[in-house]
Amino acid sequence: MNTESLYDSLVTLLRSHSPELHDGSVTPQPDSQLADLGIDSLELLSLAVDMENEYDMTIDDSMLTPARTVSDLVRAIAHAHQQAQE
Amino acid sequence: MTNQVVITGVGCVSPFGAGLDALWQGLFSGRTPQPPTCFDGTGFRTAGVYEVPDDGQDAGTRPVRLARAAAEQALQEAGLTRTQVSSAGLALASTSAGWHLPGQSLGGEPVHMTEVLRKEWPAVVLASELGLRGPSAVLSSACAASTGAVSWAVERIRSGESSVMLVGAVDVITEVVLAGFNSMRLLTQHRTRPFAEDRDGFILAEGAAFMVMEEAGHAAARSALARARVLGWGASSDSTHLTTPDPVGIARSLRAALADAGRSPGQISVFYAHGTASAVNDRAESDAVLDVFVQESAPVTTAAIKSALGHAEGAAGMFAIVAAVEGLNRGKVPPVLGVERPDPATAHLMLADHQTSHPHGDVMVHASGFGGTNCTVLLGPAPSQGRDAPVGHRVPTRTRPPGIPVAVAAATATEAEAVARGFHPEWSPEGGPVPATPPRSPRPDQSCLLLSAAVAALLGGLPMTERHKMLRGGLLTGTEHGGQRHHARMHAGLRKRGARGVDPLDFALSTYNAPAAMTSIMLGFHGQTEAFLGATAGVEALVTGAWLIASGRVGGIVCAGWDAPENRLWAAPGAPSVPARATALALCPVGTDWEGAGVSLAGIAGVRRLSFAAHPASPEAFEEIAGQFNPGEPDMLVATGLAGQEADTLSGAGWTVLPPEGGAAAPLGAHVATIERIAAGQARDAIVVSTAASGATIAVHYTVIAAGRYE
Numbered sequence: 001m002n003t004e005s006l007y008d009s010l011v012t013l014l015r016s017h018s019p020e021l022h023d024g025s026v027t028p029q030p031d032s033q034l035a036d037l038g039i040d041s042l043e044l045l046s047l048a049v050d051m052e053n054e055y056d057m058t059i060d061d062s063m064l065t066p067a068r069t070v071s072d073l074v075r076a077i078a079h080a081h082q083q084a085q086e
Numbered sequence: 087m088t089n090q091v092v093i094t095g096v097g098c099v100s101p102f103g104a105g106l107d108a109l110w111q112g113l114f115s116g117r118t119p120q121p122p123t124c125f126d127g128t129g130f131r132t133a134g135v136y137e138v139p140d141d142g143q144d145a146g147t148r149p150v151r152l153a154r155a156a157a158e159q160a161l162q163e164a165g166l167t168r169t170q171v172s173s174a175g176l177a178l179a180s181t182s183a184g185w186h187l188p189g190q191s192l193g194g195e196p197v198h199m200t201e202v203l204r205k206e207w208p209a210v211v212l213a214s215e216l217g218l219r220g221p222s223a224v225l226s227s228a229c230a231a232s233t234g235a236v237s238w239a240v241e242r243i244r245s246g247e248s249s250v251m252l253v254g255a256v257d258v259i260t261e262v263v264l265a266g267f268n269s270m271r272l273l274t275q276h277r278t279r280p281f282a283e284d285r286d287g288f289i290l291a292e293g294a295a296f297m298v299m300e301e302a303g304h305a306a307a308r309s310a311l312a313r314a315r316v317l318g319w320g321a322s323s324d325s326t327h328l329t330t331p332d333p334v335g336i337a338r339s340l341r342a343a344l345a346d347a348g349r350s351p352g353q354i355s356v357f358y359a360h361g362t363a364s365a366v367n368d369r370a371e372s373d374a375v376l377d378v379f380v381q382e383s384a385p386v387t388t389a390a391i392k393s394a395l396g397h398a399e400g401a402a403g404m405f406a407i408v409a410a411v412e413g414l415n416r417g418k419v420p421p422v423l424g425v426e427r428p429d430p431a432t433a434h435l436m437l438a439d440h441q442t443s444h445p446h447g448d449v450m451v452h453a454s455g456f457g458g459t460n461c462t463v464l465l466g467p468a469p470s471q472g473r474d475a476p477v478g479h480r481v482p483t484r485t486r487p488p489g490i491p492v493a494v495a496a497a498t499a500t501e502a503e504a505v506a507r508g509f510h511p512e513w514s515p516e517g518g519p520v521p522a523t524p525p526r527s528p529r530p531d532q533s534c535l536l537l538s539a540a541v542a543a544l545l546g547g548l549p550m551t552e553r554h555k556m557l558r559g560g561l562l563t564g565t566e567h568g569g570q571r572h573h574a575r576m577h578a579g580l581r582k583r584g585a586r587g588v589d590p591l592d593f594a595l596s597t598y599n600a601p602a603a604m605t606s607i608m609l610g611f612h613g614q615t616e617a618f619l620g621a622t623a624g625v626e627a628l629v630t631g632a633w634l635i636a637s638g639r640v641g642g643i644v645c646a647g648w649d650a651p652e653n654r655l656w657a658a659p660g661a662p663s664v665p666a667r668a669t670a671l672a673l674c675p676v677g678t679d680w681e682g683a684g685v686s687l688a689g690i691a692g693v694r695r696l697s698f699a700a701h702p703a704s705p706e707a708f709e710e711i712a713g714q715f716n717p718g719e720p721d722m723l724v725a726t727g728l729a730g731q732e733a734d735t736l737s738g739a740g741w742t743v744l745p746p747e748g749g750a751a752a753p754l755g756a757h758v759a760t761i762e763r764i765a766a767g768q769a770r771d772a773i774v775v776s777t778a779a780s781g782a783t784i785a786v787h788y789t790v791i792a793a794g795r796y797e
Binding site: 019038039040041042043045046048049052053061064065 | 131269270271286327328329330365366526527528583586587588589590591594
């Protein structure tokens with residue numbers, strides 16, 4: 001999966017977890033704060049389950065816990081992908 | 087002045103084996119996590135679990151076997167005669183044991199004995215086998231269930247309802263629960279290391295722990311050896327988030343316990359922490375201790391037994407209490423194992439090591455649970471060992487004068503609407519519901535919405551001062567079926583996708599106290615929240631609240647019953663349907679300035695409880711329990727929970743028997759209807775008795791209160 005399609009699919013997942021994005025009228029940006037999207041610590045864990053299933057990978061706690069922005073989630077996915085290949 | 091409570095017997099079955107010696111030694115040695123034996127542990131982010139060594143018998147009856155073994159140890163140590171045991175009450179705490187047993191399918195396979203799949207079942211069996219006739223309840227406020235059960239039992243002794251209470255907790259490791267904690271990333275891949283800088287979660291454990299609590303004079307009269315005293319308890323709701331603990335809420339619980347026991351922070355020698363080794367929990371708990379103990383210059387000696395035992399869910403608090411009792415008697419504090427680098431942010435907690443002797447003083451045991459529920463228990467050395475009052479001395483524990491509990495408002499919420507009625511002299515029918523602010527995550531489910539709607543409606547009509555008393559006093563709830571829909575969803579996810587198939591939002595909403603917690607968040611309850619289980623659990627919430635008012639502990643409290651049909655996964659043949667409904671009542675003492683207000687209210691003049699039983703009480707039992715109030719000929723006799731010929735028998739004897747209905751809201755509805763008739767001047771007194779299969783039987787005597795006094 002290339003970066004662009006990965007980002008698109010991540011946005012789809014974000015919409016299902018974010019009240020702010022749910023109706024599709026707003027598109028999250030890489031620097032969008034997860035808190036501003038209504039994704040708190042518990043919702044982030046729920047999102048992580050969907051991400052692991054969507055991309056069939058295991059996301060490390062060390063990448064997920066500090067995640068604050070959409071970019072952080074992209075990095076967590078990239079890290080998990082790299083870990084899986086090693 | 088109130089009765090003093092002592093502990094005269096303790097027992098447990100832990101991952102270290104049966105008995106106190108095995109537990110105590112294990113707390114110093116720890117053990118290596120192992121893969122679960124009851125299910126496939128593949129795919130979970132954890133080093134393993136701590137199971138109780140299995141006896142190879144049927145997994146379905148495991149909670150009962152563990153509870154029975156621990157209870158028998160406690161009773162044996164207490165040395166009670168069979169007659170003395172039969173007068174005892176029972177308080178059982180559990181988060182998971184019961185309905186989702188190891189190997190049991192959820193909704194997929196036919197279940198032949200649905201009673202076994204209830205959290206109340208171990209209580210039903212123990213009450214039957216031991217012949218217990220005292221007050222009984224099953225409490226399930228997540229991982230604070232144990233300290234909640236102890237607190238409830240303390241009040242039964244303080245009130246004089248029972249001189250002896252058997253109090254215990256049992257929880258077993260199940261696939262669904264492990265998957266829930268796994269989804270929340272709360273499990274460690276190493277060891278449980280509370281307050282370590284590199285802590286990363288806990289090992290899930292299981293077991294049962296019980297103790298015999300006794301009125302001190304009763305214990306002294308039979309020359310029983312008191313092992314420790316229960317000095318007091320406190321409870322609070324964080325009122326902030328379902329799964330992120332709040333130091334302010336925890337501190338409120340710690341302070342409430344100190345106040346109840348009449349102790350200052352300086353008198354506490356050891357703090358037994360909840361200590362789950364999650365980054366957020368340990369920090370919040372530590373911050374709370376720092377806040378409460380801020381005036382103390384010395385660090386607080388701290389034990390955190392999950393470092394050795396793991397996290398036994400609802401039983402965790404009872405294991406901590408058992409360890410604290412052992413520590414007081416052995417003069418030692420169990421060490422916090424595996425912490426090479428303590429977290430500098432929690433440095434004011436002096437973690438016990440293998441050489442830590444027990445300092446002189448009292449002990450604080452704290453537990454927190456999902457929902458932001460907190461409950462703290464204070465223990466002291468046995469009277470003969472300590473400096474305090476002799477056994478049997480009655481100590482003041484309440485600051486408010488006793489008051490007659492009266493119902494000042496009631497409300498029922500269905501899927502369609504919430505309707506409130508008020509009896510308070512300043513009730514405002516135009517008040518409308520108070521604003522409720524639901525959290526963004528997780529969104530409240532139907533049970534949460536029903537309960538919060540009912541409570542918001544009754545609060546809205548009350549004057550502001552009474553409303554604030556309710557929010558400070560707390561929210562006690564009862565449910566028969568809890569949030570089992572979420573467990574079923576978790577189980578379905580597990581079957582479909584393995585460990586990755588479980589949504590942590592379901593887990594957060596699955597605890598039986600979740601609607602109470604959600605309502606506390608939405609409406610701002612800072613006081614105690616509690617969840618009782620069983621079809622009559624809403625009535626238990628009511629009578630528990632009534633005593634807290636009568637004893638002067640709180641100035642107002644809301645008591646409720648709720649259930650929703652999607653949470654009943656199995657039903658016995660012919661069982662009545664479960665409506666989506668929540669019914670709530672607001673209680674407070676009679677106002678001193680209500681004289682001449684020209685209102686009539688229903689006051690709770692008396693309460694009687696029969697123990698948990700597999701079957702509903704008989705018509706004869708109804709007559710007997712009603713006769714114990716000795717009110718002459720009450721204007722109303724109301725019964726719930728009976729059907730068929732037994733209902734006809736009672737009807738023939740002059741009782742109003744309400745048609746059977748499932749869930750914990752319906753019995754409370756009968757109380758509301760009775761209260762309304764008394765308030766409307768249609769009756770001067772009434773007795774309402776509620777019974778249920780696998781539940782307690784509870785009778786309440788109402789008397790009209792007019793112009794601020796008994797007529």
